[in-house]
Amino acid sequence: MLLDALLLQLGYNATLVALGAASLGVAAGATGTFLFLRKRSLVSDAISHATLPGIGLAFIVMVALGGDGRWLPGLLAGSALSALAGLVCVNWLTRNTRLAEDAAIGAVLSVFFGAGIVILTIIQTLSSGRQAGLESFLLGSTAGMLFSDALTLAIGGALVLALALVLRRPMIQVAFDPGFAETTGISVSRTDFLTMTLVMAITVVGLKIVGLIMIVALLIIPAVTARFWSNRAEHVVALAGLFGGLAGYVGAAISATAPALPTGPIIVLIGFALFAASLLVAPGRGVLAAAWRYRRFQQRLHLRQGLISLAQGQPVYERLTRRLLRREGYLRADNVITDEGRARAATVLRDEARWQAVRRSDSLALLAQQDDGMTDIASVLTSDQLAEIDARIGGPKAVTP
């Protein structure tokens, strides 16, 4: 069943939804990355919540003009206008008052959302029984999606994606170092505004499928997921598009396998699954990789401390240290030092003596700052400097147990 869904064998509607969600996911993932890199992820939450009053007002205006209140392009235009108003409010509050951006976001988000709910309730009462169906914009709805809807998603997504790619360099520059970007002639305020406009466009396009409450997940989760896998901004953007598209496609397919499964939330959960997997297994920034690195470092540290103790003829008390020394063949099973251990301890002792000589040297004392107990002295001093130090302290001394 799921396989059928993934292979687009579940019928016309399911196929439309899957393709639409995938293109939305790609565009949202890539665009959201610029927001994430600029450290303004939460602004997207304010933008999405601020769409609600616009939806309601657009409905009222269209009905008042004698048209169909549910005409999608009209509703989306209304949502875009009120999202813009919300964005302007956040920017104005941040710039002209002492409110920090997070506080401004909180204020704008809740006020706009509250106003939207009130307007929707009024519409409910006025339309007296005739279901307006505007609530579907809260959580998204894919039931009865039309070909034209899917086309809107695909075209809207492609357009936003193309714009994001054109603007990627200034957006990355502004996110990394706005001051420098400004001096090269990139207008920071204009670039920020364009970024927000792209996010707004994605929000509006995505309202239909994932709804305004969850669009933020589609903008941000792919970006943070992608960050685990790359250290280059442009690659993070591309990967976020991939993860977003994957979440959209798989999520829509899964929700198509059972009639009661809501599409938007499933997409978000798939996005989260990708995030959780990356968090665990990503090399470098992943949790497991970090734990492994920590363990390796701990082992190196214990070995070194153990060897220093052996070299100075002191007993090694810590069990972990003893076990590691045995594993390396420096200690016998009965904790007596081996020849190999003696040789190794002698070099460790020599390095300690070298560091001491460096600390006492007039010309090299500055380099001693790099001695943290674990740094290899050969990586700090040149071979000439090492030779000079060695001439001063003599060769390695034998270690006697």
Added chain:
Amino acid sequence: MKDAMPELVAEAGQQIPDAVSHSPLAIRGMTVSYGEEPAIFSIDLTAEPGAMTAIIGPNGAGKSTLLKAALGIVRPLSGAAMVFGKPLSKQRAHIAYMPQRASVDWDFPTTVIDVALMGLSRELGLLRPVRARHKARALACLDRVGMAEFADRQIGQLSGGQQQRVFLARALAQDAELYLLDEPFAGVDAATERAIIDVLKQLRAEGKTVVAVHHDLSTVSEYFENVFLINRRRIAEGPVGTAFTAENLQEAYGGRLAAGQIEQLVLGRA
């Protein structure tokens, strides 16, 4: 001189004075205020072409603010900066800037060479692909500061001094005539300080102009030929020999420097 030039924009038939039109950087009457407390007040500065000028003054004197205002990063309340006699906005291509290291997030997903390539952003524009020759230029700039071998490192994995050198490489990639540097020597190791000052001296030898915010008074006379002393107001400006005096330091730093310290600094200069 300031009285003679209330406006930097030449009215019809009015001549812009030579000092302004010939200087790589001429700032006139610049005031920047955060809230209602000017961080810098009515600053005039004229950078000497082909020379190195240190902007010095105590903490909170407005050194970085002056630089940022000159670059248009912060908006001055009054006054303007002229670069080679023209407004800043027309001269961006001739300016290179090195901000303070602490001003960016070093965990940002970018590599050493990517940062150097940002110095070429005017040339690359929006869509021009990054070609081998662009990379070669970025690498050459990294090489000048001894960072070429780290080209593919994520910038967060560098030491503070290395990060500072990468920032300098990015400024070098801008291939400008005027270099504005904000605390290039702050918190760096001795090797980095050496590398940076060597590059700056090369720039001067090439006839470029360097203006740097500097905090270490003990190296002023060794590194720079001109100083600009500031403490919100302009205290003094000119060659180290005439402007870096005990009197001026006392005026700029107030009680913050002990008399003995000042004496040592001034006597210590070449």
